[in-house]
Amino acid sequence: MNFELTREYINELQSLIDQKDEVEVYKLIKDLHPADIAEIYEELNVDEAKFIYYLLDTDLAADVLVELEDDTREKFLEALPGDIIARQYIENMDSDDAADIIQELSDEKQNEVLRYIDNKAQAGDIADLLNYDEHTAGGMMAKELVKVNENWELITATREMRKQAGELEEVYYVYVVDDNNILKGTVSLKRMLLSRPNALIKNIMEEDVISVQGEAPSEEVINLMEKYDLVALPVIDPVGRLIGRITIDDVVDVMKEEAEKDYQLISGITQDVESSDKTWVLTKARLPWLLIGLVGGILGALVIGNYETDLGLYPQMAFFVPLVAAMGGNVGVQSSAIIVQGLANNTLGLESTWSKLLKELLIALINGMILASITLLFNILVNNSMALTLTVSFALLLVIIFASMFGTFIPLILNRLKIDPALATGPFITTFNDIVGLFIYFGLGRALYGMF
Amino acid sequence: MNFELTREYINELQSLIDQKDEVEVYKLIKDLHPADIAEIYEELNVDEAKFIYYLLDTDLAADVLVELEDDTREKFLEALPGDIIARQYIENMDSDDAADIIQELSDEKQNEVLRYIDNKAQAGDIADLLNYDEHTAGGMMAKELVKVNENWELITATREMRKQAGELEEVYYVYVVDDNNILKGTVSLKRMLLSRPNALIKNIMEEDVISVQGEAPSEEVINLMEKYDLVALPVIDPVGRLIGRITIDDVVDVMKEEAEKDYQLISGITQDVESSDKTWVLTKARLPWLLIGLVGGILGALVIGNYETDLGLYPQMAFFVPLVAAMGGNVGVQSSAIIVQGLANNTLGLESTWSKLLKELLIALINGMILASITLLFNILVNNSMALTLTVSFALLLVIIFASMFGTFIPLILNRLKIDPALATGPFITTFNDIVGLFIYFGLGRALYGMF
Numbered sequence: 001m002n003f004e005l006t007r008e009y010i011n012e013l014q015s016l017i018d019q020k021d022e023v024e025v026y027k028l029i030k031d032l033h034p035a036d037i038a039e040i041y042e043e044l045n046v047d048e049a050k051f052i053y054y055l056l057d058t059d060l061a062a063d064v065l066v067e068l069e070d071d072t073r074e075k076f077l078e079a080l081p082g083d084i085i086a087r088q089y090i091e092n093m094d095s096d097d098a099a100d101i102i103q104e105l106s107d108e109k110q111n112e113v114l115r116y117i118d119n120k121a122q123a124g125d126i127a128d129l130l131n132y133d134e135h136t137a138g139g140m141m142a143k144e145l146v147k148v149n150e151n152w153e154l155i156t157a158t159r160e161m162r163k164q165a166g167e168l169e170e171v172y173y174v175y176v177v178d179d180n181n182i183l184k185g186t187v188s189l190k191r192m193l194l195s196r197p198n199a200l201i202k203n204i205m206e207e208d209v210i211s212v213q214g215e216a217p218s219e220e221v222i223n224l225m226e227k228y229d230l231v232a233l234p235v236i237d238p239v240g241r242l243i244g245r246i247t248i249d250d251v252v253d254v255m256k257e258e259a260e261k262d263y264q265l266i267s268g269i270t271q272d273v274e275s276s277d278k279t280w281v282l283t284k285a286r287l288p289w290l291l292i293g294l295v296g297g298i299l300g301a302l303v304i305g306n307y308e309t310d311l312g313l314y315p316q317m318a319f320f321v322p323l324v325a326a327m328g329g330n331v332g333v334q335s336s337a338i339i340v341q342g343l344a345n346n347t348l349g350l351e352s353t354w355s356k357l358l359k360e361l362l363i364a365l366i367n368g369m370i371l372a373s374i375t376l377l378f379n380i381l382v383n384n385s386m387a388l389t390l391t392v393s394f395a396l397l398l399v400i401i402f403a404s405m406f407g408t409f410i411p412l413i414l415n416r417l418k419i420d421p422a423l424a425t426g427p428f429i430t431t432f433n434d435i436v437g438l439f440i441y442f443g444l445g446r447a448l449y450g451m452f
Numbered sequence: 453m454n455f456e457l458t459r460e461y462i463n464e465l466q467s468l469i470d471q472k473d474e475v476e477v478y479k480l481i482k483d484l485h486p487a488d489i490a491e492i493y494e495e496l497n498v499d500e501a502k503f504i505y506y507l508l509d510t511d512l513a514a515d516v517l518v519e520l521e522d523d524t525r526e527k528f529l530e531a532l533p534g535d536i537i538a539r540q541y542i543e544n545m546d547s548d549d550a551a552d553i554i555q556e557l558s559d560e561k562q563n564e565v566l567r568y569i570d571n572k573a574q575a576g577d578i579a580d581l582l583n584y585d586e587h588t589a590g591g592m593m594a595k596e597l598v599k600v601n602e603n604w605e606l607i608t609a610t611r612e613m614r615k616q617a618g619e620l621e622e623v624y625y626v627y628v629v630d631d632n633n634i635l636k637g638t639v640s641l642k643r644m645l646l647s648r649p650n651a652l653i654k655n656i657m658e659e660d661v662i663s664v665q666g667e668a669p670s671e672e673v674i675n676l677m678e679k680y681d682l683v684a685l686p687v688i689d690p691v692g693r694l695i696g697r698i699t700i701d702d703v704v705d706v707m708k709e710e711a712e713k714d715y716q717l718i719s720g721i722t723q724d725v726e727s728s729d730k731t732w733v734l735t736k737a738r739l740p741w742l743l744i745g746l747v748g749g750i751l752g753a754l755v756i757g758n759y760e761t762d763l764g765l766y767p768q769m770a771f772f773v774p775l776v777a778a779m780g781g782n783v784g785v786q787s788s789a790i791i792v793q794g795l796a797n798n799t800l801g802l803e804s805t806w807s808k809l810l811k812e813l814l815i816a817l818i819n820g821m822i823l824a825s826i827t828l829l830f831n832i833l834v835n836n837s838m839a840l841t842l843t844v845s846f847a848l849l850l851v852i853i854f855a856s857m858f859g860t861f862i863p864l865i866l867n868r869l870k871i872d873p874a875l876a877t878g879p880f881i882t883t884f885n886d887i888v889g890l891f892i893y894f895g896l897g898r899a900l901y902g903m904f
Contacts, residue, residue, distance in 0.1 A: 031660070035679045162645060171642050172624065172683070189641045190623050194614060208483070226708065227487045229701035231624070231683055248700050249681035255704070256678065259711035260793065266718055267789030267877070268782050275794035276803065283815045286786050287822065293782045294823050297775025298830055304771045311767040318763055318770035319756045322886055323749025325774045329781070330720050330745045330879055334738050337719030341712060342727035351728065363735045370739065371746050378750055425719070427782055434774055 003036045010043050017048050026055050034063035041068060042276070046075055062092035065101065074104060082109060086116030095122065096142035096250065099129035129244075137221050138214035140254065141235045141244030147175040150184050150202040154192060157201050172232045175242055176205045183234055183242040185209050211236050214243060218254055223346045225251050262344065266337060266425040268293075289427040296431030300325070300438050307442040310449065316385060317445050320392045324441045327371070327396060328403040328433035335360060335407030336425045343411065343421050357408055364404035368397040387449045394448075395441040402440070403433045455488045462495050469500050478507050486515035493520060494728070498527055514544035517553065526556060534561060538568030547574065548594035548702065551581035581696075589673050590666035592706065593687045593696030599627040602636050602654040606644060609653050624683045627694055628657045635686055635694040637661050663688050666695060670706055675798045677703050714796065718789060718877040720745075741879040748883030752777070752890050759894040762901065768837060769897050772844045776893045779823070779848060780855040780885035787812060787859030788877045795863065795873050809860055816856035820849040839901045846900075847893040854892070855885045 009028075016025045029037060029052060037056075041049045041064070053061060053076070065073060077085060090098045090113060102110050110130070117123040125143040132138030146164045148157035161174060174192070176185040185205035195204050211234045212221055225233055225248060233251075235244040260272060268289035273282055304311070304321070311317055339356075342348040351359075372393040379389035407429055411421035461480075468477045481489060481504060489508075493501045493516070505513060505528070517525060529537060542550045542565060554562050562582070569575040577595040584590030598616045600609035613626060626644070628637040637657035647656050663686045664673055677685055677700060685703075687696040712724060720741035725734055756763070756773070763769055791808075794800040803811075824845040831841035859881055863873035 033660075033662075033680060035681075039679075158645070193610070208485075210485075226704055227491075228485055229487075229704075231700060248683060248704070252678055252681075252700070252704065252707070255707065256711075256797075259708075259715070260797075263711070263715055263718065263789065263793060266715065267785050269786055269789065273790065274797075274799045275790045275808065276799060279811050279814050279818075282790070282811070283818045286783075286815065287819055289786070290779065290782060290819055290823055291826075293778050294775070294826060297772070297778050298827070300774035300778075301771040304774070305768070308767060308771075311770055312764075315760060315763040315767060315770075316757070318767070318773065319753040319760075320749070321770065321773045322752035322756070322777045322890065323746070325777060326745050326749050326752075326781075326883065326886060327742065329778075330742060330882075331738075333719045334721055334741070337715065337721065338725065338727045338734070341715060345708075345712075345726075347726045347728060356727065359731050359734070362731050363738065366731075366735045367739055367742055371742055374743075374746060375750070430782075431778070434778060438774065 003032055005036070005039055005043070010040070013040065013052075014044070014048060017044075017051050020051075022055060025052060029055070034060060035067045037064045038067035038069075041072055049076075050079075058088045059092050062089045065089055066093060066097045070104065073101070077101070077105060077109075082112035083116045086113045087118065090117055090126075091119060091122065094142045094144055095125040095129055096140065096244075098122070099126050099139075100134070102126060103130060103134065132214060135218045136214065137212045137216045137218070137233075137235050137246060138244070140218055140221060140250055141214070141246045143244050145175060145234075145242070145245045146171050146173075147177050147242060148187070148201055150176050150178055150200075150205065152201050153197070154195055154199045154201065154204065155197040157187075158192065158197075172247070173234075173245075175209075175234055175245070176201055177242050181241045183209065183211055183236050183240060186234075209234065212246075213238065219258075219344065219346070221246055222251055222255050222258070226255075258344065262340065262422045262425075265420075265422040266333070266340075268427045293427050293431055296427075296434055299435050303435060303438045304442065307446065310442065310446055314385070314388065314445070314449060316383075316388050317391070317442070320388075320395075321438070321441070323375075323392070324395055324399055324437045325434045328399045328437035329430035331364065331367070331400050332403040332407035332429040332433040333425060335364075335404045336411050336421075336429050339408055339411040340421050340425055343415050353412055356412075357405060360404050360408045361401065364401045368400035371400065372397040387445070391441070391445045391448045395437075395444045398440050398444070399433070399437040402436060403429075406433065406436075455484055457488070457491055457495070462492070465492065466496070466500060469496075469503050472503075474507060477504060481507070486512060487519045489516045490519035490521075493524055501528075502531075510540045511544050514541045517541050518545060518549045522556065525553070529553070529557060529561075534564035535568040538565045539570065542569055542578075543571060543574065546594045546596055547577040547581055548592065548696075550574070551578050551591075552586070554578060555582060555586065584666060587670045588666065589664045589668045589670070589685075589687050589698060590696070592670055592673060592702055593666070593698045595696050597627060597686075597694070597697045598623050598625075599629050599694060600639070600653055602628050602630055602652075602657065604653050605649065606647055606651045606653065606656065607649040609639075610644065610649075624699070625686075625697075627661075627686055627697070628653055629694050633693045635661065635663055635688050635692060638686075661686065664698075665690065671710075671796065671798070673698055674703055674707050674710070678707075710796065714792065714874045714877075717872075717874040718785065718792075720879045745879050745883055748879075748886055751887050755887060755890045756894065759898065762894065762898055766837070766840065766897070766901060768835070768840050769843070769894070772840075772847075773890070773893070775827070775844070776847055776851055776889045777886045780851045780889035781882035783816065783819070783852050784855040784859035784881040784885040785877060787816075787856045788863050788873075788881050791860055791863040792873050792877055795867050805864055808864075809857060812856050812860045813853065816853045820852035823852065824849040839897070843893065843897040843900045847889075847896045850892050850896070851885070851889040854888060855881075858885065858888075 013028055056064065102113055105113065114123050114127060146161050148160055173186045175183060176187060178184055185207045186209050187201060187205045191204055210224060210228050212224060214235050214237060221233060231248045233246045234242055235246060237243050269285050270288050271285040273285045375396055376389060376393040379392060383389055411424040414424055415421040465480060508516065554565055557565065566575050566579060598613050600612055625638045627635060628639060630636055637659045638661050639653060639657045643656055662676060662680050664676060666687050666689055673685060683700045685698045686694055687698060689695050721737050722740045723737040725737045827848055828841060828845040831844060835841055863876040866876055867873040
């Protein structure tokens with residue numbers, strides 16, 4: 001039952017909603033997956049979406065709420081009283097989804113909603129999760145999990161699991177703990193199917209279990225789950241006690257968000273936007289980097305203005321301004337992108353910063369020599385000014401070396417200062433390299449023109 | 453048992469390998485996860501890595517082989533005869549990993565290895581998988597799965613599952629088929645735990661199962677699994693018969709690769725490289741885009757050269773060349789990045805191409821007016837040439853509009869031509885916009901200077 005959203009489907013739905021035809025609207029949506037209903041919402045206005053929302057039973061409505069985009073969900077929750085949010089929606093969610101959604105509410109409304117949750121154990125779980133930063137393992141985990149004691153027999157464990165599993169949509173791993181709730185291992189469902197009922201859990205469990213501490217950053221969670229091909233990752237406290245588990249679907253979402261964020265930063269977009277967002281949202285997301293570019297351009301104009309007399313004497317100097325500027329920008333982005341990606345994926349290896357810079361220097365020298373030689377050849381063939389010919393090629397080489405050093409160094413520094421290194425990519429580096437490139441080019445030009 | 457690779461660990465390992473101390477080396481690595489051993493390999497030379505490799509039992513060695521980076525693996529496989537590859541490694545792998553690895557071999561060696569596989573059913577499975585393009589669902593799937601007949605009772609199904617599950621590392625879903633192997637639904641392990649032994653599978657199965665056809669592109673697989681939070685996705689043939697299943701760990705790897713590829717394209721790097729790769733690999737990966745940038749810069753020089761007399765008369769025209777060029781580049785990348793990301797994530801929504809271009813035009817107009825006004829103000833304050841002041845601001849507005857239209861249009865066109873739209877990002881668009889921007893700027897300048 002793969003569903004594909006079409007313009008026709010939306011048109012039909014909208015005309016039925018216009019006619020307030022609850023029966024037909026319900027027929028059209030009742031078999032859809034919550035993710036599909038959430039996708040439909042993005043195409044409707046708030047009133048149309050509300051009309052559908054009130055037709056759904058609370059369990060499905062809770063699932064749809066989880067799947068909605070943040071801004072759409074915000075609109076809904078604003079309009080609803082705290083007791084409805086708590087009793088109809090939050091109580092039907094896993095603790096991690098519930099905590100994520102409550103986190104988006106105002107402080108006042110958060111407390112109101114927590115008070116209205118009748119299941120006090122669930123309210124406590126959510127309150128615990130709200131203590132974690134959302135970019136940590138604790139902020140990603142859910143409290144719901146299936147655990148058994150290492151000293152139980154399989155048959156006891158199975159009976160206990162049946163009780164615990166009722167709350168859970170899917171069970172991927174069963175965690176094994178000791179009497180103090182310290183994580184000792186895991187048992188796979190497959191192993192349970194294949195073992196005898198009186199087997200002791202500690203004898204059939206897998207002891208080597210990869211886990212993560214609640215305070216660990218989300219990048220560590222992503223890297224562990226990706227490296228070890230995990231479907232779920234247990235979260236422990238500093239003592240080793242099992243406090244929650246993170247499932248792969250949540251990690252996939254975070255991974256995607258992180259990749260999108262880095263991609264948008266390198267392309268000069270400051271917020272998480274989509275092509276289908278409103279014009280004004282898209283405009284605002286792009287303007288800041290363009291303003292930086294503008295300031296850079298104006299500074300560039302001032303730099304060149306500084307050499308106005310030289311330029312009056314040798315107007316040909318202007319010909320290669322775009323070349324020098326573009327190369328500085330390109331090389332800087334290449335260098336920083338590799339470092340940013342390496343930091344994000346934890347694949348920088350064991351090389352020291354100095355050996356990285358040295359390698360970068362070597363790459364810049366090779367590429368710089370190749371590009372400078374081609375430019376030299378071009379200028380010897382078509383240009384009759386020796387001073388200009390030498391200026392362009394030599395400036396190009398220097399700019400490439402500077403840009404690659406700068407592009408490598410800045411993200412490493414930012415990372416050490418605990419600032420997102422991805423900020424070093426995109427227009428920031430490009431702009432800075434443009435300006436430095438102009439200084440190098442014109443400074444060198446003045447010196448060399450003086451010589452010839 | 454979270455393992456962290458350190459320089460000290462590698463040093464110790466290397467000195468033990470130097471001493472050919474098999475016992476101590478084995479002690480140091482025997483409890484590690486295959487992914488950790490693969491990570492260690494990246495830090496060793498081929499001989500050191502081989503020394504370790506021959507200490508591992510074949511099951512673990514096969515797992516390590518799967519986890520290795522492509523180029524490291526290639527080196528190993530080149531040196532090994534076909535029968536060793538087949539009998540020691542391939543036979544210990546899942547069909548999807550086996551097919552991926554065999555795909556990397558030369559055609560001749562592929563056939564040799566396939567012939568040496570003693571388990572003919574496995575050889576057949578691998579040969580089937582080799583028929584699919586690696587960027588399709590068929591190329592991502594494994595043939596190993598657990599399936600039961602809809603007409604069986606749970607007790608029969610459980611017995612059959614025990615047989616089938618032996619081959620599998622983990623079981624996430626049990627697939628339900630009819631007598632013709634047509635996919636009818638799934639049963640969760642949790643549901644099986646909670647149902648009575650004589651329940652009919654067709655009565656406890658979930659009928660709404662999301663599936664994908666073997667020929668579907670990998671983007672569709674990624675989007676389905678992400679949207680519906682799936683851990684495994686069944687693959688069917690055009691008739692609806694179950695032919696394999698794709699697990700989330702493989703999808704996470706492909707997702708990551710796709711995101712990295714797009715990120716590298718936008719930053720002007722042509723191959724999948726990592727900061728820890730060899731200098732020459734990194735150099736080669738960066739040079740092509742720099743050459744395009746160089747050609748663009750030289751063309752730019754020719755464009756400006758065309759206006760040499762104007763420039764001799766009004767050298768101030770040169771001041772704003774970097775501003776105009778940089779803005780065209782920035783805006784073009786922003787526009788194309790949003791489209792490329794929307795195409796990759798399937799989030800472009802239901803808007804038509806025309807309404808996308810119209811929206812983009814509006815964004816460009818707003819941002820262009822803001823930036824042009826600031827520039828106008830700056831020039832009125834510091835500059836006394838009315839012609840230059842008007843030329844810069846007006847050219848900026850035109851360049852921004854052109855760059856945004858071009859940046860939106862090109863990836864959409866490439867996508868329609870079935871070319872990777874990500875190629876439209878990075879230096880290609882930047883370079884083209886630079887040149888067009890110069891034409892607009894100097895063309896406008898000549899006209900306006902004539903007027904004043």
